[in-house]
Amino acid sequence: MSSRTRFRNIRDAMVPCLLFAGVFVVCAASISTILRHRAGVPEMSVLSPKLAAYQSQPDAYDTLFVGTSRTFYHIVPEVIESSAAEYGCPDLRVFNFGVFGLTGAEQDWLVDQILDAGQGHLRAIVLEDPLPEARATREATSTRARFFNSTGNAGRRIASIMSYPESIAKKVYRIGVLGYGMAYDLSGVGRAATVAFPAAVPDVPETLNLSQDGFEALGSVPTDDILARHKDFEDNPAKFADALARYGAPSNEKVEPRAVYIASRIKALEARGINAALYISPDPLELDRTPRVGEAVRALMPETTVIDLNRPDEYPDLFERGIWFDFSHVGEEGARRLSRHAGQELCEGLKQGRRGVTDAVR
Amino acid sequence: MLFVELRFFVFFAVVFALTWILRNNGQRKLVLTAASYVFYGLWDWRFLGLILFITVVSYLVGGTRAWWADNEAKRRLALTAGIASSLCVLGLFKYFNFFADTFAEFASIVGLPSGHVTLNLILPVGISFYTFQAISYMVDVHRGDIGTRRSVLDVAFYIAFFPQLVAGPIVRASDFIPQMATVRRWADVPVRACLTLFLIGFIKKACLSDNIAPYVDLIFNDPSAFAADQVIAGVLLYGVQIYCDFSGYSDMAIACAGLLGYKFPPNFDSPYLSTNIQIFWRRWHISLSSWLRDYLYIPLGGNRKGEMRRDVNLMTTMVLGGLWHGASFNFVIWGFLHGLALMLERSWGKHVASRIPSLGWVGIVLATAVTYFWVNLAWIFFRATNLNEAIGIARTYLTFSSPGDGRLPISAWLLLMVLGAAHALAHHFKADTYLTRMNPNSYAIAFGALFAVALAFVPLGYRPFIYFQF
Numbered sequence: 001m002s003s004r005t006r007f008r009n010i011r012d013a014m015v016p017c018l019l020f021a022g023v024f025v026v027c028a029a030s031i032s033t034i035l036r037h038r039a040g041v042p043e044m045s046v047l048s049p050k051l052a053a054y055q056s057q058p059d060a061y062d063t064l065f066v067g068t069s070r071t072f073y074h075i076v077p078e079v080i081e082s083s084a085a086e087y088g089c090p091d092l093r094v095f096n097f098g099v100f101g102l103t104g105a106e107q108d109w110l111v112d113q114i115l116d117a118g119q120g121h122l123r124a125i126v127l128e129d130p131l132p133e134a135r136a137t138r139e140a141t142s143t144r145a146r147f148f149n150s151t152g153n154a155g156r157r158i159a160s161i162m163s164y165p166e167s168i169a170k171k172v173y174r175i176g177v178l179g180y181g182m183a184y185d186l187s188g189v190g191r192a193a194t195v196a197f198p199a200a201v202p203d204v205p206e207t208l209n210l211s212q213d214g215f216e217a218l219g220s221v222p223t224d225d226i227l228a229r230h231k232d233f234e235d236n237p238a239k240f241a242d243a244l245a246r247y248g249a250p251s252n253e254k255v256e257p258r259a260v261y262i263a264s265r266i267k268a269l270e271a272r273g274i275n276a277a278l279y280i281s282p283d284p285l286e287l288d289r290t291p292r293v294g295e296a297v298r299a300l301m302p303e304t305t306v307i308d309l310n311r312p313d314e315y316p317d318l319f320e321r322g323i324w325f326d327f328s329h330v331g332e333e334g335a336r337r338l339s340r341h342a343g344q345e346l347c348e349g350l351k352q353g354r355r356g357v358t359d360a361v362r
Numbered sequence: 363m364l365f366v367e368l369r370f371f372v373f374f375a376v377v378f379a380l381t382w383i384l385r386n387n388g389q390r391k392l393v394l395t396a397a398s399y400v401f402y403g404l405w406d407w408r409f410l411g412l413i414l415f416i417t418v419v420s421y422l423v424g425g426t427r428a429w430w431a432d433n434e435a436k437r438r439l440a441l442t443a444g445i446a447s448s449l450c451v452l453g454l455f456k457y458f459n460f461f462a463d464t465f466a467e468f469a470s471i472v473g474l475p476s477g478h479v480t481l482n483l484i485l486p487v488g489i490s491f492y493t494f495q496a497i498s499y500m501v502d503v504h505r506g507d508i509g510t511r512r513s514v515l516d517v518a519f520y521i522a523f524f525p526q527l528v529a530g531p532i533v534r535a536s537d538f539i540p541q542m543a544t545v546r547r548w549a550d551v552p553v554r555a556c557l558t559l560f561l562i563g564f565i566k567k568a569c570l571s572d573n574i575a576p577y578v579d580l581i582f583n584d585p586s587a588f589a590a591d592q593v594i595a596g597v598l599l600y601g602v603q604i605y606c607d608f609s610g611y612s613d614m615a616i617a618c619a620g621l622l623g624y625k626f627p628p629n630f631d632s633p634y635l636s637t638n639i640q641i642f643w644r645r646w647h648i649s650l651s652s653w654l655r656d657y658l659y660i661p662l663g664g665n666r667k668g669e670m671r672r673d674v675n676l677m678t679t680m681v682l683g684g685l686w687h688g689a690s691f692n693f694v695i696w697g698f699l700h701g702l703a704l705m706l707e708r709s710w711g712k713h714v715a716s717r718i719p720s721l722g723w724v725g726i727v728l729a730t731a732v733t734y735f736w737v738n739l740a741w742i743f744f745r746a747t748n749l750n751e752a753i754g755i756a757r758t759y760l761t762f763s764s765p766g767d768g769r770l771p772i773s774a775w776l777l778l779m780v781l782g783a784a785h786a787l788a789h790h791f792k793a794d795t796y797l798t799r800m801n802p803n804s805y806a807i808a809f810g811a812l813f814a815v816a817l818a819f820v821p822l823g824y825r826p827f828i829y830f831q832f
Contacts, residue, residue: 023810
C-alpha cells in the first residue's frame with residue numbers, strides 16, 4: 001500500500017470519527033444545558049433541610065456559621081449565644097449552617113441562598129474555610145456534585161483548587177476530577193430520563209433534628225463511617241500526639257493564595273453591609289496549615305475577625321484527647337467548650353469590627 | 363462490568379485496539395481469552411477456576427475423538443462423564459438448595475426424617491450459559507460436526523469469549539469454532555451494522571428496561587395496593603422490561619463480537635409479534651430454544667414417536683427449559699404454561715384450525731393478541747418472587763379485579779401503546795438497515811446525535827441484566 005493510499009484511508013476513517021465526536025458533544029451539551037434548568041436543586045443531605053428550615057423563617061436567626069462538618073459538629077448555637085451575651089453581645093440568635101463535605105462552590109451557593117432569603121436581619125456570617133474542590137472521582141458524579149459541576153462554576157472552582165495550599169500534583173488531580181465531573185454533567189446522562197420517567201417512589205425530603213439550631217453532637221446519629229473514624233481514633237493514640245507536635249512546624253505550603261480566596265468572600269459580604277468573620281476549627285491534622293491561613297487573612301484584612309481556635313498554646317483545653325471523637329472532630333463536651341471560646345471571640349470581634357457592637361447588639 | 367458502563371467502554375476500546383493491532387491469529391485468541399478472563403474475574407475472580415475446570419473437561423472429552431477414534435463405546439462413556447460433570451457443577455451451584463429444600467418438604471409431609479442440608483453457595487454469574495456451551499462443544503465434536511481442537515486455548519476462547527460469557531447468546535461450537543480457524547479481517551467487519559446494533563441494544567437496556575423496572579418492581583412488590591388495570595399494565599410492562607433487557611444485552615453482545623470479527627447468531631426477532639407460541643419460541647431467546655430442540659427435544663425422540671410421546675417430550679423440554687432459568691417452582695410453572703400452549707396449539711392445528719374459515723388479517727391480529735396474552739400470563743410466574751404472589755397477580759390478570767386502587771406515577775397504558783407502536787414500526791420499516799445504509803459521514807452525524815439523545819434517557823444508577831442471574 002502506498003503512503004498516499006494509506007494517508008487517504010486514515011483520512012477517510014478519521015472524518016466520520018471526528019464528525020461523530022463533534023455532533024455528540026454539541027448534542028449532549030445542548031441537551032444537558034437545556035434540561036439542567038428543569039432538574040432544579042437536588043435534595044442534598046443536611047444542606048437541604050437546614051436551608052429549608054432557615055428559608056421558612058429567616059428572621060429567627062441573625063448570626064450564621066457556614067462551614068463543613070467542623071462547623072456542623074462543633075458550633076453549639078445556644079452556647080455561642082450565652083457566651084457572647086456574657087461578653088457583652090446579648091440577644092444573638094445563632095444558626096449552625098455546617099454541612100459535611102462543604103466545598104467552596106457549595107459555600108458560595110449557600111451564602112447566595114441565605115442572602116436571597118433576606119439580609120436585613122443579619123448581624124454576622126461566620127465562614128469556615130471550605131474543603132478543597134473535587135476530592136474523589138466517586139463523588140464527582142453524585143447528584144449533589146453534579147448540581148455544582150456546571151460550566152458556570154468552573155472558573156471559581158478552579159480558583160479554589162489553585163488557591164488551596166497543597167502540591168501541584170494534587171491540584172492537577174483535582175482539576176482532573178473536576179473535568180471528569182463536568183464532562184459527566186455535560187454528557188447529559190439521565191437528564192431526559194428524570195423528566196420522562198418520574199420516580200416510582202418520590203424522594204422524601206430528609207428530616208433533620210433542628211432542635212439545637214443546626215448543631216448535631218457527633219456520634220449521636222452513628223453511621224458506619226462515623227463509627228469507623230472513631231475506632232481509628234481510639235486505636236491510634238500516637239497519631240494524635242504526633243499531630244499536635246506539628247503545631248508551629250515550618251511548612252513549604254503557600255497559604256497566601258488561600259487567604260486571598262477567603263478574603264474575597266469576606267469582602268463580598270462586607271460590601272453588602274454584613275459583618276463577616278473567619279472561623280478556624282481546632283483540627284490536629286491541620287495544625288500546620290489552617291492557623292497560617294488565619295494569620296495570612298489577618299495580614300490581608302487586619303480588621304476582620306478571625307476566630308482561630310486551632311491553637312493548642314492559646315486553647316489547651318480544646319486539645320485534651322478525651323474530648324475528641326476522631327482526628328478532626330470533637331465530641332459534644334468538646335463542642336460546648338469550643339463554642340464558649342467561639343462566642344467570646346465572636347463578640348470581641350463584633351465589638352471591634354467595622355460595624356461594631358452597635359450593629360452586633362442591634 | 364455491564365455493557366452500558368463507562369468502564370466497559372474503556373475495557374472494550376483496549377481489547378478492540380489490541381485485537382486489531384495484532385496480526386497473528388493465535389496471539390489474538392490469547393488476548394481475547396485473557397480479556398475474557400479479566401472480564402469474568404471482575405465479577406468474581408473465585409469462579410475463574412470453575413470456567414477453567416469446565417474448559418479442561420470439555421477439552422479432554424473433545425480429545426477422546428482423536429485418542430479413541432476406533433472405540434465408540436469409550437468415547438460415548440467419556441462424553442457422558444463430561445456432560446455429567448458439567449451438569450453436576452451446574453446442579454451443585456444452581457439446584458442443590460432447591461432440591462434439598464423440596465426433598466425436606468416432601469419428607470416432612472410424608473413423615474420421614476428430613477435431614478435438611480442447605481449449602482451457602484453463591485450462584486456464579488453466567489454458569490448456565492457457559493455450561494451449555496461446553497456441552498455443545500463436547501456433543502458437536504462427538505457427533506463429528508466439528509473437529510477436535512488440539513489447542514486448549516481454542517476451547518477456552520470458545521467457552522469464555524466475553525461478549526456471550528455471562529448471558530449468551532448460547533453460541534454453538536459448530537457455529538463458532540470454524541470462525542477461529544482463520545484470521546479475522548477488519549475489511550469483513552460490518553462496522554456500521556455492529557454500531558447500530560449496539561446502539562439499539564443500549565437503548566433497549568439502558569433507556570427502556572432500566573427506566574421501566576422501578577414501576578414493575580412497585581407493582582410486583584405490592585400488587586394488592588394497585589387497581590386492576592395498573593396491575594395488568596405492570597405485567598405487560600414486565601414483558602417489555604425483560605424483552606428490552608435481554609434482547610438489548612444480546613444485541614450488544616452480538617455487536618461487540620462483530621466488532622472483534624466474530625459472528626454470533628441472532629437471539630431475538632420481534633417475538634411479541636408472533637401469532638402462536640411455537641413461532642414465539644423461534645423468535646425469543648433463539649439460541650436457547652434451538653439448543654433445547656437440538657440437544658434435548660430431538661434426542662428425546664422429538665415428534666418421531668407418536669403424538670403422545672411428542673407431547674411428553676415437548677412438556678419435558680419446556681419444563682426443563684424453565685428450570686434452566688432458576689431453581690424455583692415459578693420457573694417450572696412458566697415452562698409448563700409454554701409447554702401446555704405448544705401442546706394445545708398442535709391439537710388446535712390438527713383438529714380445529716382446518717375446520718374454520720380463515721379470518722385473514724383479523725385472524726392474525728387475534729392470534730397475535732392471544733399469544734401475547736398467554737406469554738404475559740407466563741411472565742407473571744417468571745417475575746414473581748413466590749408462588750402465592752404469582753397466583754394473586756395472575757388472578758388479577760385473568761379476572762380484572764384487585765382490592766387496591768393505587769396508580770403508577772406514569773401513564774402506563776400510554777407508554778405501552780407508544781412502545782408497541784414504535785416496536786411494530788421499527789420491525790416493519792427496518793429502521794436499523796436504513797441507518798446502516800447511510801454514507802459514513804451522514805452515519806457518523808446521525809449516530810452521534812442518537813447516542814447523545816440515548817444517553818440523556820439513561821437513568822442514574824445501573825441495574826444488572828436480568829439474565830445475569832441465570
